[in-house]
Amino acid sequence: MKTWKDIFMEKVKEMHVTEPWILQEDNTIQVNILKPGWKEFMQRRAFGRFQCSQCWHKWSSAKVHILFHMHRSRRQCQGAVRMRVFRQACRQCPDPQLEEPDFSQENMARILNNLVLKILQECYHVPVQPSDLVEVVVDAPVAGPHDSARCEGCQLGVCREPRPAQASAASTRVKKASTHRIWRGWDLTPQATQTCCPPSFSSTSLWKRYCCIGGCLLCVLAVLLFVLLYFTNK
Ligand SMILES: [Zn+2]
């Protein structure tokens, strides 16, 4: 079983983010409360499975929200993500604890895929369309309505849908195959090297052009010299 950190590392590599990034779980971060320079991304409507630690009752929810705060340090050429999964409580216990959900590996990969897209957009200024975000699939039927009284997200006011545009984007079905194609062409090196990393990008083409112009000038000079010598010898 891969952890959030394992899959995050894979996604960062797969989507050509050249700088190192780390992911940490942090249950203290809050919606819209950000340190300067930090960006926020909320993955809504993820599907998770819960189990009560007191009575072992199991339930599923398609309304699990995951909050991410992300920050890229230009000076240190690295990035950090804090992650908070909003918990739910058992409806069969009189005095339940908040339980953390489990996610399928596929859903974890999709959630982190969306996160890295947001990192590319917010921290590297790569254009990302709302439709590029992958829906976090429901892989089992969910019984009953959302129990707001026992949802940490509802208690903190994060379960409410923010804007209709974002809601419709979240419900847009995106073909699985197409998602891999989207970022294949992205090369983050120009932005990533702006501040401190050694340049390794298309300066070679510029060199080729200079060499070409220099070569042409040399040829012209050689011809002129030859003509001059020819006439002075006569
Ligand atoms: Zn219980």
Ligand SMILES: [Zn+2]
């Ligand atoms: Zn809720």
